[in-house]
Amino acid sequence: MSSTASERFATRTLADLAATHPGVTAVFHRHKLDFCCGGRVGLAEAATAKGLDLGVLEAELEAVVALGLPDAVPEETGALIDLIETRFHAGHRRELPELLRLARRTEAAHRAHALAPHGIAALLGHIQEELEAHMQKEEQVLFPMMRRGGHPMIGQPIAVLLAEHDGHGAQLRALERVAHGFEPLEEACPTWRALYVGARRLSEEVMEHIHLENNVLFPRFAA
Numbered sequence: 001m002s003s004t005a006s007e008r009f010a011t012r013t014l015a016d017l018a019a020t021h022p023g024v025t026a027v028f029h030r031h032k033l034d035f036c037c038g039g040r041v042g043l044a045e046a047a048t049a050k051g052l053d054l055g056v057l058e059a060e061l062e063a064v065v066a067l068g069l070p071d072a073v074p075e076e077t078g079a080l081i082d083l084i085e086t087r088f089h090a091g092h093r094r095e096l097p098e099l100l101r102l103a104r105r106t107e108a109a110h111r112a113h114a115l116a117p118h119g120i121a122a123l124l125g126h127i128q129e130e131l132e133a134h135m136q137k138e139e140q141v142l143f144p145m146m147r148r149g150g151h152p153m154i155g156q157p158i159a160v161l162l163a164e165h166d167g168h169g170a171q172l173r174a175l176e177r178v179a180h181g182f183e184p185l186e187e188a189c190p191t192w193r194a195l196y197v198g199a200r201r202l203s204e205e206v207m208e209h210i211h212l213e214n215n216v217l218f219p220r221f222a223a
Contacts, residue, residue, distance in 0.1 A: 008062075009043050009057075009058045009061050009062070010042070010043050010044040010054060010058065011042055011043070011044065012042065012043060013039060013040050013041060013042055013043070014028060014033055014034070014035035014038070014039045014040075014041060014042075014043060014046055015035055015036075015039030015040055015211070015214065015215040016039075016215075017035070017043065017061065018035040018039065018211055018215060019211070019215040019216050021061070021064065021065050022072060022073075023064040023065075023067060024061055024064050024065070025207075025208060025211065026064070027057070027060045027061055027064060029204050029207070031050065031052055031057065032050070032176075033046050033050065034046075034169065034207070035207070035211055035215075036165070036169065036207045036208075036210035036211040036214055036215075037165055037166050037168070037169030037210060037214070038169070039211065039214065039215060043057065043058075043061075073212065073216055077146055077147070077217070077220060078147050080212070080216065080217055081143050081146060081147065081217070083212075084138075084209065084212060084213065084217070085139065085143075088205060088206075088208070088209035088212075089135045089138075089139070091205055092128075092131050092135070092202070092205070092206070092209075093132070093135075095198065095201070095202060095205075096124065096127070096128045096131070096202070097128075098198065099124055099195065099198045099199060099202060100121060100124050100125060100128065102191055102194055102195040102198060103117070103120045103121035103124050103195055104121045105191050106120070106189075106191050106192045106195050107119075107120065107121055109189065109191070109192075110189075110192065115180065115185060116192075117178050117179050117180065117192075117195070117196075118178070119178055120175070120178045120179060120195070120199070123171070123174060123175055123178055124175070124199075126171070127168075127171050127175065127202075130164070130167065130168065130171065131168070131206070134161065134164050134168070137157065137160070137161065138161065141157050142154070142157045142158065142161060145157070146217070146220075146221060150221055154221050155221075158218050158221065161213070161218075162214065162218070165210045165213070165214060168206060168210060169207075169210065172203045172206055172207065175199055175202075175203060176203060179195075179196055179199050179200075182196045182197075182199055182200040182203075183196070184196050
């Protein structure tokens with residue numbers, strides 16, 4: 001990794017890298033680096049905290065950037081809000097009921113197993129409730145303000161939703177702990193495995209959702 005590439009990545013925050021270079025969030029997901037709620041941390045600091053080799057991490061990022069992937073984030077605010085609603089809001093509402101079904105079946109079938117994801121159904125139910133309330137605030141209050149070009153008091157709902165994003169981040173970390181890093185045991189049944197696949201996907205999608213709002217959409221109205 002050249003010194004130029006190192007300067008290009010090492011001192012920049014995870015949030016900035018995720019917002020600037022299409023595709024790098026896949027690298028962050030792979031290394032479990034929080035680029036949404038914890039995205040204000042520099043890459044070098046984040047690598048140190050996780051015990052990752054900064055040079056290897058930079059090389060992975062450089063390889064993704066070199067692909068020149070098109071930016072899938074719309075420049076127009078209304079189109080960006082449409083993307084958030086159609087991909088993330090609709091996606092969370094579609095996927096969480098099935099995840100809850102899988103969680104209840106897994107806990108019921110493996111309640112005697114010490115390494116089963118005990119408590120995951122209750123946690124997913126809480127995540128579903130919190131996400132639904134959060135998304136309704138966006139759809140009914142904040143997004144209409146943004147589609148109209150802003151509002152003198154828009155900073156207040158943004159501040160509330162940013163704080164809620166931090167809470168969602170804490171829930172995702174709890175979900176990963178309960179699901180043992182989303183890595184099923186060798187003897188795990190198909191339902192248990194499907195639960196972990198879905199829980200990992202939910203975690204990654206919520207992180208992408210928060211990232212787009214915290215680091216792309218909300219800063220457009222920071223003033």
